[in-house]
Amino acid sequence: MLPCPSFQARRARLVEGPELQPIQANGAILPMIRIVHFTDTHLDASPELRTRREADLANHVDAINALEQQPDLVIFTGDMANTGQSEEYAIARQHLNRLHSRWVFVPGNRDSRRCIRETFGDLGFLPMERDAPLDFAVEVGPLTFIGFDSKGQGTNKGAAPGERLAALRAMLEAVDGRPAIVSMHHPPFELHEIPWPRQFEDWAEAEAMNELIAGFDNVKLVACGHAHRRIAGEVGGKPAWTMLCAASDLRKGPAKDLGADVALQVYEFSDDGDLRNTEMLVLPVDGDAAAQTATQAAE
Numbered sequence: 302m303l304p305c306p307s308f309q310a311r312r313a314r315l316v317e318g319p320e321l322q323p324i325q326a327n328g329a330i331l332p333m334i335r336i337v338h339f340t341d342t343h344l345d346a347s348p349e350l351r352t353r354r355e356a357d358l359a360n361h362v363d364a365i366n367a368l369e370q371q372p373d374l375v376i377f378t379g380d381m382a383n384t385g386q387s388e389e390y391a392i393a394r395q396h397l398n399r400l401h402s403r404w405v406f407v408p409g410n411r412d413s414r415r416c417i418r419e420t421f422g423d424l425g426f427l428p429m430e431r432d433a434p435l436d437f438a439v440e441v442g443p444l445t446f447i448g449f450d451s452k453g454q455g456t457n458k459g460a461a462p463g464e465r466l467a468a469l470r471a472m473l474e475a476v477d478g479r480p481a482i483v484s485m486h487h488p489p490f491e492l493h494e495i496p497w498p499r500q501f502e503d504w505a506e507a508e509a510m511n512e513l514i515a516g517f518d519n520v521k522l523v524a525c526g527h528a529h530r531r532i533a534g535e536v537g538g539k540p541a542w543t544m545l546c547a548a549s550d551l552r553k554g555p556a557k558d559l560g561a562d563v564a565l566q567v568y569e570f571s572d573d574g575d576l577r578n579t580e581m582l583v584l585p586v587d588g589d590a591a592a593q594t595a596t597q598a599a600e
Contacts, residue, residue, distance in 0.1 A: 333577060334442040336482070337365055337372040337402075338566040340526030341546030343411065344392050345383040354383075354548050355392055357561065361547050362396045364563040364584045372402045372567075374441045378526035378544065379409025379486030382416070390420035407448040408435050409486040409526060410457045414450075434465065438472055443574040444521070445476040451485040451501075458502040459487025459527075461510050469510070473517050480574025481520050483536075488525040488543045490534035494554060500527060511537045521576045522568060529553040531566070531581060540576060542566060561586050 342358045345351055365375060377397075382389035390413075397404055405426055408417060414435055422429055426437045426448075434450035449469055453460030461469070473481065489507035491498040501507040514520050514537030523541035530553045534541045544566045545556040552559065562585050569578035 334444060334570040334572065334574075335370060335372045336374045336376060336441070336446075336568045336570070337368070338376050338378065338524050338542075338544050338568065339365075339547050339564070340378040340486075340544045341380045341409070341529060341548060341551065342377075342393065343380055343383040343546065343548040343551055344389040346386055346388040346392070350383070351392075353550060355396070357547050357549050358393065358396050360561070360563050360586050361565070362399050364565065366399065366401050367584075374439075374446060375400055375402050375404040376446065376482075376484055376524060377404065377406035378484055378524060379407050380411045380526060380546075381406060381409070382412055385411060385413035385416060387416050387419065390416050394420050403441070405437070405439055405446065405448060407484055407486055408450055408452050410452055410459075412452065414452070434468070436468055436472065438476065440479075442570070443480055443572060444570060445479050445481045447472050447476070447481055447483045449483060449485040451487040451489075453487075453502050456502045458500050459485070459489065459507070460502055461489070461506040462503075466506070466509055466513055470513055473513075473520070476519065478519050480570070481517070482522045482524060482568075483514065483520055484524040486526050488528060488532070488534065488536075488541065489523070490536050490541050492528055492530075492532050492534070492543065494530060494532055495528060513537065514539060519574075521570065521574060524566075524568075530556060531564075540579070542579070544581075559583060 339361050344354050381393050418429055426439050427435055436450050437448045439446050451459040487500050489510045520539050523536040523539055525543045528543040529546040529551055531545045532543045545552055545564055549561045562583050565582045567580055567582055571577050
């Protein structure tokens with residue numbers, strides 16, 4: 302087993318978000334539903350990339366397990382694998398199985414639906430029909446987490462043609478007004494911080510998704526990956542985020558300065574499903590511990 306580095310969190314705001322206050326009643330802070338978000342490990346079985354990226358995933362898992370308040374759900378928003386090979390998913394499963402908390406994930410453009418089904422089908426939340434998009438919904442406390450497969454055909458950008466939007470509408474209608482989180486790999490909002498701000502192949506599909514989500518007041522958050530940066534936005538008037546990638550060698554923008562440190566996005570919801578706090582925790586990885594983790598990952 303890989304060693305567990307000692308983590309001490311610091312709060313970072315590489316992108317400013319709203320400073321939201323904990324809910325209080327008679328001076329007491331009320332319990333919240335906590336969800337931890339990380340993404341884009343780009344695990345690669347090649348000798349030149351496996352060591353570092355497996356170590357990055359191992360450090361993220363260890364950091365989540367070391368949190369004083371364990372999350373009610375851990376979400377991962379795609380590009381688990383870099384080339385979509387079975388071996389890459391086997392590496393991911395080995396480490397994700399160590400999480401103390403429940404975890405789910407959506408696929409990214411680099412992921413293989415077939416290999417995901419082969420490796421993770423026993424978890425029970427993924428549809429197992431051959432070639433079917435990997436859409437699902439799970440409940441966590443007062444919330445429904447909706448995973449939407451935004452993987453396009455023959456492109457690294459997202460896709461949501463008419464039949465896929467109909468599938469998303471059906472999932473949103475099925476929750477019957479229950480507070481919901483919608484998660485997908487590709488952000489359906491413009492990322493003005495990057496050279497290619499529109500990350501859907503047909504931007505009209507992203508606009509249609511915005512219109513769809515705007516019609517559901519119960520959607521509280523849209524959580525995405527893909528950008529390798531932490532960027533705040535809105536989808537249908539609802540708060541939306543991309544999270545920087547766990548693969549430390551692929552981070553972009555200010556996140557490059559974090560080196561191999563762990564970065565986790567934390568969302569806190571009230572017990573009636575309202576989003577109350579959003580922040581990123583940066584957990585420094587001790588250099589010696591990181592080197593030891595990387596060495597054992599390669600063995």
